[in-house]
Amino acid sequence: MRILGVDPGLANLGLGAIEARGSEARLLSTELVRTRSRDDDGARLALLYDAVRAAIVVVDAEVLVVEGQFFHRQRDAAMKVGQALGVVRLAAHHAGVPVSSYGPLQVKQALVGTGRADKAQVAYMVRALLGLTSAPPSHHVSDALALALTHWSAHRVTARAASQRL
Template sequence: MVVLGIDPGITNLGLGVVEQVGKQARMLHAEVVKTTHGEPAPARVGQLYRAVYKAATTFRPQAIAVEEQFFYRQNELAYKVGWAMGAVFLVADQLAIPVYGYGPPKVKQALVGHGQADKHQVAYMVRAILGLKTLPKPTHLADALAIALTHCFYHPLRSNKPLS
């Protein structure tokens, strides 16, 4: 199974592609797509769309896994993360790839064993599971790979349905 993991953000979008064969997982691709605050919103969303589309058409994932965001007081941030999610959803629709969402506690539970793990513990487990020589940096990259791995762990259990 090939999974495209996304840590959504308008300024920094983490993108990681993981392939799982049996119990072995390996990283196929990882990048952080950066946009700048001074660019018009359509250009920023277009840049994200093109990067996600390129990864999806290159690696042909069976699923896209995204970090579900929870915002309580940051309406503007939630709005802009929505722009990034729009780019991801458009690619998913065009290529008929199901999208699954995982909240941070579920990702931490899957990789570290408890939902209160810190980012360093998650990055350490991503490195260990994927057999990387160094910790994936920046955190957007580690998060994208962690989300892809989480889908690999949960999907065989059929415990999660595609986002609707």
């Protein structure tokens, strides 16, 4: 299963793709897409849309994973992330790829085993599970990989439950 995690933002969008087979997951690729604040919002959103469309093709993604809940103190920040998330979802729809979403609590529970985990623990487990020798180039990429790994984990639990019912 090839899973593309996406951490959307208008200025920085993190992409992280993994390939999962049974109990093993390996890194396929990572990308940090940056847009310039001096460009108009339409051009920045178009760049994000194109990057996601391209990544879906390059990694032959079967599913795209985004964060399902956002905790932004500022409305303005929520609006910017929302616009980026909108074009990410549109890119997936245009490519015919389904989108799954998980909340921060689900990510922490899936990767660290407790919803009380902090960001550093999640980032550590991303490296450990994928056997990375260095940290991803940005926390946006690390967060994207964490989402992809959460989907893999949820899928494994579902698959195990199904096999136990047989």
